[in-house]
Amino acid sequence: MNQPLDKPDLYNHYTGQARHLIAIDCIIFGFDDGELKLLAIRRQIEPNKGDWSLIGGFINENESLNDATGRIIRKLTGLEHIYVSQLYAHGEVNRDPVARVLSISYYALIKCQAYNQQLISAAGARWFSISSLPPLIFDHPEMVTMALEELRKEGRVKPIGFELLPPKFTLPQLQCLYEAIYQKTLDKRNFRKNILQMGLLERLDEKDKTNSRKGAWYYRFNPDRYKQLSSNGFYFSVSV
């Protein structure tokens, strides 16, 4: 059914069309020190060189959007196989003051212990607590707002919290994370019941004693169990 590619005259509906610059912008979240953090970078090109910006870049000719996102995140953090999800295509004509640039935003969750600190520092990047973000360029503040909304929406029904924690974590840590995401204090007993009843966590024979004399049990999230339950109609759900 496809026409052979050596008949370019058939395709002048394509060739006559406007072409556009396309950027990727990444909202990278981390969790550290009891707070939800955003990774921002000092912009290295004009305009607004030196201002705080999301991590981003242009996409190349033969690169899918997802590949471009992977490349951009890898280059900055050294990380692969992290949680990444497309957020929105931003298409206002004047969103970039220099040229018409469309941007596809992605949000990503990373374990703050895992990234490559050297790469991040060398790039002039920094973690900011989401409660005290610096001014960001262009429509990046709007992107962050959208990403936060999405994170909060997804966080209720998908086990994405674990993407922000080390493989071994304690229940007080996990609760602290949800409290940071939703900016509210949760009841310890209800939270534990809620999380443990889903049967997705395995307690290890090891305690974290850095925060108390008694020590808190380490747990591990079991992704296979999650997949198995999900395929049987189970839905993850946290009451926040």
Next chain:
Amino acid sequence: MNQPLDKPDLYNHYTGQARHLIAIDCIIFGFDDGELKLLAIRRQIEPNKGDWSLIGGFINENESLNDATGRIIRKLTGLEHIYVSQLYAHGEVNRDPVARVLSISYYALIKCQAYNQQLISAAGARWFSISSLPPLIFDHPEMVTMALEELRKEGRVKPIGFELLPPKFTLPQLQCLYEAIYQKTLDKRNFRKNILQMGLLERLDEKDKTNSRKGAWYYRFNPDRYKQLSSNGFYFSVSV
């Protein structure tokens, strides 16, 4: 902070970048005859000319994504101010066999009574029941699948069902719509309780007698009441 635009040498990070064709594709849903329908069109350009396709088009140089979507839908249906929501940016390199084209998909809900039948017929468009769609070109089937998922997700928590019905509708009609969307039969009593308890519908002093001798009361959705309640922490919710 912005650099003046008359120093193009500062911006060669922009000018050196690849530029891309960008299309919009619209998944337009309607509800008629007890079934959820999709509007598809016979493609009028090569390649795959004559095959069934979603409604779409390229975006212009000085046109935002949302404006382009409005233009495309208006041209085909004559409708404005309908429910439209961005779905996804599709960026696989080979999704279009002729050229690298990114597509931003949007899904739209229209009242089947309202559109301009002449425009649609003239364009070679047709409504298809979602349970018996024709083969669609490129990655359009995937777009439809995503749109259906999104419609079902949103439909549980936002009053978008009313976008698919005429301003005056009956409760049996509304139930039938939800049954069509979720492909399951619902309990009449529970459904009515659920919907009416939210206090968003106003019963009119008028009955629809086309389907029964007794007649079913007409209702109207009150969007102002919805906005008011929403701003006070109310959440729309249908149990399906």
Next chain:
DNA sequence: CCAAAAGTGTTCGCCGTACACCCATGA
């Protein structure tokens, strides 16, 4: 022995779900 964090159960109200009969009316 004490401070500081970890861990544990019960009660209550609401909401989702299951379920069966009467009503109105035109033909």
Next chain:
DNA sequence: TCATGGGTGTACGGCGAACACTTTTGG
């Protein structure tokens, strides 16, 4: 009068929300 679709109420179980005391142990 009867066939057809429209309309109504109740009982039960599960889940989210509120709430206070005991346990552990290093210093």
